[in-house]
Amino acid sequence: MSTSPLRDYEAAFASMIGVRRAFGFWKGRVALYAILRGLGIGEGDEVVVPGYTCVMAVNPIMYVGAKPIFVDIEPVTYNIDPNLLAAKITPRTRLIIAQHTYGYPADLGAIQDIATRKGLPLVEDCCLALGSRYKGRIVGTFGIASYFSFQWNKPYTSGLGGIVVTDDDELAKRIELLCQKELIPPTPREVRMLRSQLVAYRTLVYPWTTAMAENIYRYLTRKGLVVGSSKISEFYPVMDADFFKGMSEMQALSGLRQLRKNDRVTAYRKAMMALYDELLAGRGWSMPVLPPDLDPVLVRYPIRVADKERALAKAAQRFIELGSWFECPLHPKETRLDAYGYHTGMCPEADRACREVVNLPLHPRTSEATIRRSVAFVIEAGLARADKVRVSVQPRTFVPTGAANRPVDKPRNAISIDVEDWLQSTIDPSLPLTDRFVQNTHLVLEDLESRGVRGTFFILGLAAEKAPGLIRRIQAAGHEIQSHGYGHQMVYTLTPAEFRQDLERSKKLLEDLTGHAITGYRAPAFEITLDNLWALDVIVESGYEFDSSVFPLRTFRYGIQNAPWYPHRLKTPSGYELLEMPVASCSLLGVRLPVAGGGYFRLLPYPIIRAGLQQLNRSGCGATIYLHPYEYDPIQFGEIDFTISWYRRLHQGLGRRRFAGRINRLLYDFPFGTMREAVDSLGDLPCYEHRVPDRG
Ligand SMILES: Cc1ncc(COP(=O)(O)O)c(C=O)c1O
Numbered sequence: 169m170s171t172s173p174l175r176d177y178e179a180a181f182a183s184m185i186g187v188r189r190a191f192g193f194w195k196g197r198v199a200l201y202a203i204l205r206g207l208g209i210g211e212g213d214e215v216v217v218p219g220y221t222c223v224m225a226v227n228p229i230m231y232v233g234a235k236p237i238f239v240d241i242e243p244v245t246y247n248i249d250p251n252l253l254a255a256k257i258t259p260r261t262r263l264i265i266a267q268h269t270y271g272y273p274a275d276l277g278a279i280q281d282i283a284t285r286k287g288l289p290l291v292e293d294c295c296l297a298l299g300s301r302y303k304g305r306i307v308g309t310f311g312i313a314s315y316f317s318f319q320w321n322k323p324y325t326s327g328l329g330g331i332v333v334t335d336d337d338e339l340a341k342r343i344e345l346l347c348q349k350e351l352i353p354p355t356p357r358e359v360r361m362l363r364s365q366l367v368a369y370r371t372l373v374y375p376w377t378t379a380m381a382e383n384i385y386r387y388l389t390r391k392g393l394v395v396g397s398s399k400i401s402e403f404y405p406v407m408d409a410d411f412f413k414g415m416s417e418m419q420a421l422s423g424l425r426q427l428r429k430n431d432r433v434t435a436y437r438k439a440m441m442a443l444y445d446e447l448l449a450g451r452g453w454s455m456p457v458l459p460p461d462l463d464p465v466l467v468r469y470p471i472r473v474a475d476k477e478r479a480l481a482k483a484a485q486r487f488i489e490l491g492s493w494f495e496c497p498l499h500p501k502e503t504r505l506d507a508y509g510y511h512t513g514m515c516p517e518a519d520r521a522c523r524e525v526v527n528l529p530l531h532p533r534t535s536e537a538t539i540r541r542s543v544a545f546v547i548e549a550g551l552a553r554a555d556k557v558r559v560s561v562q563p564r565t566f567v568p569t570g571a572a573n574r575p576v577d578k579p580r581n582a583i584s585i586d587v588e589d590w591l592q593s594t595i596d597p598s599l600p601l602t603d604r605f606v607q608n609t610h611l612v613l614e615d616l617e618s619r620g621v622r623g624t625f626f627i628l629g630l631a632a633e634k635a636p637g638l639i640r641r642i643q644a645a646g647h648e649i650q651s652h653g654y655g656h657q658m659v660y661t662l663t664p665a666e667f668r669q670d671l672e673r674s675k676k677l678l679e680d681l682t683g684h685a686i687t688g689y690r691a692p693a694f695e696i697t698l699d700n701l702w703a704l705d706v707i708v709e710s711g712y713e714f715d716s717s718v719f720p721l722r723t724f725r726y727g728i729q730n731a732p733w734y735p736h737r738l739k740t741p742s743g744y745e746l747l748e749m750p751v752a753s754c755s756l757l758g759v760r761l762p763v764a765g766g767g768y769f770r771l772l773p774y775p776i777i778r779a780g781l782q783q784l785n786r787s788g789c790g791a792t793i794y795l796h797p798y799e800y801d802p803i804q805f806g807e808i809d810f811t812i813s814w815y816r817r818l819h820q821g822l823g824r825r826r827f828a829g830r831i832n833r834l835l836y837d838f839p840f841g842t843m844r845e846a847v848d849s850l851g852d853l854p855c856y857e858h859r860v861p862d863r864g
Contacts, residue, residue: 172417172420173417173420173421174192174415174420176420177192177420177423177424178191178192178331178420180424180427181333184430185306185309185333186306186309187309187333187335188335188337188340189333189334189335189340190331190333190334191332191343191344191347192329192330192331192420192423193329193330193331193415194328194329194330194354194413194414194415195224195317195319195329195330195397196224196225196295196315196318196319196322196329196331197224197227197228197330198228198411199316199317199330199331200225200291200293200315201228201231201232201411201412202332202343202346202347203315203332203334203343204228204231204232204234204263205232205342205343206313206339206342206343207262207263207289207312207342209229209232209234209262209263210232210233211233211234212233212234212235212260213232213233213234213235213260213262213263214234214235214236214237215235215236215261215262215263215265216236216237216239216253216256216257216264217229217238217239217248217265218239218241218247218248218269218518219238219497219510219514219515219518220240220269220494220497220515220517220522221267221269221293221497221499222494222498222499222500223402223405223500223503224397225265225267225293225295226508227402227405227407230407230508231405231411234262235260235509236509237256237261238497238510238514238518239252239256239515240252240515240516240517240518241269241518242517243517243520243521244272244456244459245269245270245272245273245274245275245456245458246270246272246470246521246525247267247268247269247273247275248266248267248274248275249517250275250279250282253278254285257282257288261286261288263288263289263290263291264279264283264288264289265291266279266290266311267295267296268292268293268294268296268297268307269296270464270466270467270527271298271300271323271467271468272297272458272462272464272466273297273300273301273302273307273461273462273463273464274302276302276303276307276310277302277303280310283311289312290311290312291311291312291315292307292308292310292315293315294307294308294314294316295315295317295319295322295330296323296467297323297467298316298323298434298465298467299434300462300463300464300465301462301463302461302462302463303461304463308333309335312334312336312339313332313333313334313336313339314334315331315333316330316331316333317330318330318331318419318423318426319397320369320397321468321531322467323433323437323465324423324426324429324430324433325366325369325426326366326418326419326420326423326426327362327365327366327369327395327418327419327422328362328395328397329415329422329423347414350412351412351413352412352414353413353416354413354414358395358416359416359417361394362395362416362418362419365395366422369381400502403504404504404507405507405508433532434465436532437467437532440469440530440534440536440539441465441466441469443536443539444469444528444539444543445854446854447539447540447543447852447854448471449854449856450852450854450855451543451547451852452855453546454472457859466530467530468491468493468527468530469527469528469529470525470528471526471527471528471546472521472525473524473525473526473546476524476525476526478549479526479546479549480492480526482545482549483526483545483549486545488545489528489529489534489542490527491526491527494521494522494525495522496522497514497519497522498510528542528543528546529542579784579785579788579790579791580790580845581790581792581793581839581841582623582791582792582840582841582843582845582846583623583624583793583794583835583841583842584623584625584690584716584792584794584843585612585623585625585795585796585797586626586628586652586690586794586795586796587609587625587627587631587638587652587796587797588628588630588631588652588656589601589602589798590604590796590798590820591604592630593628593796594820595812597655597656601630601631601634605631605635605797605798606634606635607801608797608798608800608801609642609797610638610641611797611800612797612831613645613647615828615831615832615835616645616647616835617645619835619836621840621841622645622646622647622648622841622842623647623648623840623841623842624647624650624688624842624843624844625647626651626716627642627651627652627674627678628653628655628656628674629654629670629673629674629677629678630654630656631652632677632678633677636681639678639681639682643684647842648688648843648844649686650678650686650688651671651674651675651678651686651712652674652690653670653671653674653689653691654669654671655670656692658692658693658695659692659696659700660695660697660699660700664702664703664705664706667703667706671689671706671707671710671712672710674686675710675711675712686711686712687713687714688712688713688714688715688843688844689707689712689715689716689717690715690716690794691703691717693725693726694717694718694719694727695717695725695726696718697722697726697728698858701740701741701860702741704738704741704744705740705744707740707746708740708744708746709744712746713747714747714748714843714847715738715747715748716748716749716751716843718738718748718750719750719751719762720732720733720750720751720753720760721733721753721760723762728858731750731856731858732750732856733753733760734750735747735748735749735750735789735846735847735853736748736854737853737854737855737856738855738856738857738858739855739856745855747847747850747853749843749846749847750792751764751793752764752780752781752784752791752792753780753784754779754780754781754783754784755783756776756780761776761780763776763780763781763793764792764793764794765793765794766794766795766799767819767820767823769795769799769830769831769834770824770826770827771822771823774833777834778834778837781834781837781838790846790849791838792843792846793834793840795827795831799824800824800828801824802824802825
């Protein structure tokens with residue numbers, strides 16, 4: 169700890185981003201000015217910026233005498249379009265500025281390539297992106313320098329504030345020198361006013377008061393009664409004599425406090441983003457499909473609406489916090505665009521975004537209830553772009569952080585039993601079924617009955633044919649009966665017609681036997697993957713309503729990486745909807761770990777299984793687990809007349825002796841019921857569509 173809060177803050181911020189140097193300033197725009205001066209950019213130079221930004225991020229370019237060159241944005245992340253960038257570079261170009269709009273990282277790979285090819289430095293405008301990552305690396309570390317802002321509606325606020333970060337010693341030296349020579353301190357009056365404003369902000373500004381507070385703030389700024397974030401003169405632009413101002417101690421101390429909370433706030437923002445995703449997708453909203461390299465921490469949640477003015481007016485009437493930035497390509501709308509050489513039509517995507525994009529709150533005061541209210545408002549106010557509604561959710565990591573992102577009101581765990589015979593299902597599907605599955609299923613039934621638990625039995629058609637009495641006993645004990653298909657042949661070995669036949673045959677057989685509609689299905693070995701999504705169509709067309717065949721992570725045998733791990737409505741390739749109930753998985757150090765049943769229950773330590781299910785339940789999600797009656801059977805490989813590889817012996821044999829005990833422990837530790845009970849307890853569910861990556 170030094171004696172200067174500013175030095176401490178600079179050091180702490182630099183270390184959080186992972187760079188060596190940081191310099192604090194009065195505002196973000198001042199930070200950019202310092203970078204430009206440090207890079208020696210001046211009269212006659214050109215600086216490339218996105219044509220969809222805040223004018224305060226352009227003014228410093230004009231202040232040093234350079235010319236801003238505007239490049240249009242691409243429509244998904246609202247960031248500079250790298251395909252248009254190279255054409256804008258001339259012999260006078262001295263710098264590229266990549267802004268991470270709303271927190272979406274710009275396409276840094278492509279931009280860096282162009283910058284390197286042209287021998288130009290890159291500066292990142294991270295004012296809206298604290299903690300966002302590109303290809304796993306935090307933004308702010310890709311260029312020669314980056315700058316951040318701590319103004320009111322930024323990732324966190326110290327009233328006003330800005331910071332430069334850099335790893336470039338030469339640039340750091342030049343900025344240091346510049347500050348020694350020219351930087352002025354804020355006046356005591358400015359600092360006092362800013363402190364009072366910060367207190368007022370923390371006590372009075374909530375989502376439902378934001379619009380009113382902004383109006384009052386603008387009015388008081390015009391009257392010179394508060395420290396405004398911008399002056400009218402900055403829309404032309406005119407550089408004030410006291411522009412190059414340093415960060416006050418008060419801002420640094422506030423920043424240090426915010427920094428300590430930043431991990432928590434970031435996790436909260438991400439959970440809220442995921443909740444918006446779910447709720448909006450669930451209501452059929454058109455969702456952006458982001459490139460997989462991006463891991464954004466959004467500062468606001470942008471959406472496109474058909475009639476922005478109406479949306480803003482309605483939101484104000486109903487006290488809904490709906491942001492309007494960017495109102496014009498060089499926000500705000502008071503900007504004299506001609507003074508910057510910008511004319512409408514220069515950047516058509518940016519113009520369109522200004523007409524269409526509003527943004528929803530994501531700051532830490534945004535509760536789950538506010539988000540639900542905001543989404544309901546957006547949907548009920550009929551703001552959707554009717555021509556663009558397309559349902560799909562980007563597979564964002566949905567970090568369970570307690571109640572914040574619960575998809576259901578009351579989590580219901582379901583226990584499911586896949587009734588099949590080990591030899592036939594695992595060794596050779598052409599073999600006849602042995603009686604062992606009947607004895608083993610009785611053992612499972614006894615355990616469930618002794619604990620008073622009812623579960624769901626996914627029954628193989630062949631098993632039902634061989635042991636109809638067993639199926640009746642399962643039904644009589646009050647358990648649910650659903651289909652495991654007919655012949656236990658892997659879906660990928662079947663044609664769509666053969667798969668349809670397998671599904672319909674088992675459904676009819678079980679319906680005749682039980683007198684009940686069979687509406688649920690599980691594939692023999694979770695083998696519905698990106699390679700055979702057609703199977704989802706066949707499942708729906710064969711009359712099934714819910715499915716539990718998509719394993720929510722990729723293993724070497726099955727699964728889809730990043731498939732939702734919570735119940736969802738799954739859009740099939742032909743556009744049907746199927747309710748998907750994935751088996752249980754949890755997040756361990758950011759990695760998905762199956763705690764689903766079967767081999768995982770045999771091989772994983774019990775405390776991990778229990779912690780995994782607890783995590784799922786805490787996030788508001790019920791756990792669906794599965795088991796096979798044969799896992800109750802400490803099989804003797806010597807009794808079997810087949811050559812079985814050592815790997816299979818290990819994989820199939822390990823942990824069988826303790827398996828029944830584990831299941832009993834789970835039934836003791838958690839409440840379980842049937843899949844139908846879990847399905848019926850679900851509220852509004854998000855809709856999801858798997859996209860097959862282009863492998864061409
Ligand atoms: C993208 C962007 N860059 C830079 C700035 C300037 O930051 P400050 O207001 O702290 O000067 C802003 C906003 O004001 C902004 O939105």
